[in-house]
Amino acid sequence: MRKFNQFIGFTFSKLAVSIVILTLFAILLFIFKRGFSVLNPSFIFEFPKDGMTKGGIFPAIIGTLCLSFGGILFALPLGVMGAIYLSEYAKSNIVIRIIRLGINNLAGTPSVVFGLFGLAVFVKFFGFGVSILSGSLTLGILILPVIIRTTEEAITAVPKEFREASYALGATKWETIKKVVLPVATPGILTGVILGVGRAAGETAPILFTATTFYTRYLPDSIFSEVMALPYHIYALMTEGTKSELQLPIAYGTAVVLLFLVLGINLIAITIRYRARKEKKW
Amino acid sequence: MKKRKPIEYLLLSCALLSIIFLFAIAVSLFKEGLPIFKVVSPVKFIFGSHWYPAHDPPEFGILPLILASLLITIGALIVAVPLGIGSAIYMTELAHPKIKEIIKPVLELLASIPSVIYGFFGMVIFAPFIQRIFNIPTGLTALTASILLGIMALPTIISIAEDSITSIPSSIREASYALGATKWETIIQTIIPAARSGILTAIILGMSRAIGETMTVLMIAGGAAVIPKSFLQPVRPMTATIAAEMGESPMGSLHFHALFAIAAILFLITLGFNILANHIKEKRI
Numbered sequence: 001m002r003k004f005n006q007f008i009g010f011t012f013s014k015l016a017v018s019i020v021i022l023t024l025f026a027i028l029l030f031i032f033k034r035g036f037s038v039l040n041p042s043f044i045f046e047f048p049k050d051g052m053t054k055g056g057i058f059p060a061i062i063g064t065l066c067l068s069f070g071g072i073l074f075a076l077p078l079g080v081m082g083a084i085y086l087s088e089y090a091k092s093n094i095v096i097r098i099i100r101l102g103i104n105n106l107a108g109t110p111s112v113v114f115g116l117f118g119l120a121v122f123v124k125f126f127g128f129g130v131s132i133l134s135g136s137l138t139l140g141i142l143i144l145p146v147i148i149r150t151t152e153e154a155i156t157a158v159p160k161e162f163r164e165a166s167y168a169l170g171a172t173k174w175e176t177i178k179k180v181v182l183p184v185a186t187p188g189i190l191t192g193v194i195l196g197v198g199r200a201a202g203e204t205a206p207i208l209f210t211a212t213t214f215y216t217r218y219l220p221d222s223i224f225s226e227v228m229a230l231p232y233h234i235y236a237l238m239t240e241g242t243k244s245e246l247q248l249p250i251a252y253g254t255a256v257v258l259l260f261l262v263l264g265i266n267l268i269a270i271t272i273r274y275r276a277r278k279e280k281k282w
Numbered sequence: 283m284k285k286r287k288p289i290e291y292l293l294l295s296c297a298l299l300s301i302i303f304l305f306a307i308a309v310s311l312f313k314e315g316l317p318i319f320k321v322v323s324p325v326k327f328i329f330g331s332h333w334y335p336a337h338d339p340p341e342f343g344i345l346p347l348i349l350a351s352l353l354i355t356i357g358a359l360i361v362a363v364p365l366g367i368g369s370a371i372y373m374t375e376l377a378h379p380k381i382k383e384i385i386k387p388v389l390e391l392l393a394s395i396p397s398v399i400y401g402f403f404g405m406v407i408f409a410p411f412i413q414r415i416f417n418i419p420t421g422l423t424a425l426t427a428s429i430l431l432g433i434m435a436l437p438t439i440i441s442i443a444e445d446s447i448t449s450i451p452s453s454i455r456e457a458s459y460a461l462g463a464t465k466w467e468t469i470i471q472t473i474i475p476a477a478r479s480g481i482l483t484a485i486i487l488g489m490s491r492a493i494g495e496t497m498t499v500l501m502i503a504g505g506a507a508v509i510p511k512s513f514l515q516p517v518r519p520m521t522a523t524i525a526a527e528m529g530e531s532p533m534g535s536l537h538f539h540a541l542f543a544i545a546a547i548l549f550l551i552t553l554g555f556n557i558l559a560n561h562i563k564e565k566r567i
């Protein structure tokens with residue numbers, strides 16, 4: 001009986017993990033199977049035509065790249081400096097706990113709430129309008145916790161001896177951080193940056209009211225332009241417009257491009273981290 | 283020594299940014315949300331069962347939206363908790379290290395799939411499937427959304443549960459074996475109870491993730507703002523309402539303020555969940 005219970009338990013655990021993994025592959029398989037046939041160079045490099053029923057998704061790709069790099073441009077310096085404080089300077093336990101509570105709660109805030117915040121503050125209050133700038137700032141705040149966490153992890157992993165050796169040579173604390181700690185932690189920080197870009201590229205709700213438009217015939221010419229974006233494009237093709245049978249293939253194609261982008265970005269991050277761990281000599 | 287000070291303040295202010303942004307989010311939501319309560323009392327807003335923001339006169343009762351969010355979140359937990367904890371047990375107790383090396387990145391990829399992709403998958407493949415199985419007029423139901431949200435919450439639940447199981451000292455395990463327990467008995471009667479604070483944290487954070495998820499429910503929950511009576515009907519959770527209606531509500535209108543008020547309530551709910559999770563983790567309840 002005890003063996004039987006064990007057998008049931010183990011089988012359940014194995015089944016659970018298999019279901020999880022099969023689900024991932026099922027989702028990818030279904031989307032790739034139908035989406036690949038849509039992909040070709042003109043789909044990637046052309047503008048949409050005939051009210052979204054033909055043509056490509058070039059402006060949406062450019063828009064997504066602008067928004068995610070804009071977001072990282074904002075979040076990276078702030079996040080890295082915050083992480084340096086947490087791992088190198090913070091001494092008071094209460095301060096650390098409050099900061100950590102803030103990071104965890106910011107990370108747990110629903111994405112649509114970020115969207116409304118961006119609308120109220122960047123679009124309305126600061127008057128940036130629906131633009132790359134508003135969207136990037138909103139996404140930047142959203143990915144700030146990702147940057148802080150990965151950077152902090154990377155900095156904490158730098159051995160204490162490295163710092164001590166630097167102090168022994170007469171370097172100040174800041175010099176040590178700049179010339180010893182940060183260079184050693186770079187692969188880890190880079191992983192955080194890449195994960196942040198991936199996260200920002202896939203988010204829809206935060207840019208829904210702050211940056212995106214369903215259709216534009218122009219590429220953005222300034223940070224105050226509104227843009228198309230891949231995730232919003234998928235949503236719009238599925239829920240707006242009148243010719244859904246013509247829009248569906250384009251939605252499939254857009255989904256494949258977005259998946260390639262996001263999964264590719266994440267695979268790069270995973271690989272960098274794996275290599276860095278393997279090559280570590282201390 | 284004197285030179286160090288300014289840089290330290292700069293770094294501290296960056297570290298405090300998360301708290302500052304959190305505070306700014308709260309202030310902006312309340313500032314734009316509170317005006318609705320001049321027209322509707324908070325009790326009527328939360329417990330009113332009619333959401334007709336575009337009618338004349340409009341009605342702003344969000345009970346159907348709150349119940350829809352709750353229903354879908356509970357459904358997602360029913361899917362995600364057994365699968366998540368089962369997977370965490372497999373990863374920590376049963377899997378060969380090499381297999382674990384493969385599964386971990388796969389889970390990370392699962393976590394990185396954008397929610398709009400789940401929504402898209404739900405609309406074109408999963409909803410028609412549900413519709414055929416249950417023979418119902420539409421596949422866009424609370425059940426469809428629950429299952430997909432459950433899948434989306436899995437990576438969060440698995441990774442936190444796994445961390446907490448891994449952190450159980452091996453002496454506890456060995457003591458259980460020494461008493462003659464089998465491996466499974468050790469897992470169920472010793473390891474899981476010892477890791478309960480971490481597992482509870484995992485479940486709460488998974489819940490928080492599910493209740494705040496927007497694009498998936500917007501695309502596949504069906505969108506009917508009525509008090510839900512079953513899993514097999516279309517519903518309209520809070521997040522979906524905000525995302526769907528913000529575009530069509532004029533800035534500064536009552537509808538606009540009502541949507542901000544919903545967001546403020548949603549923010550308070552997830553804030554509560556996150557603080558609770560943090561508390562359980564720190565106190566090891």
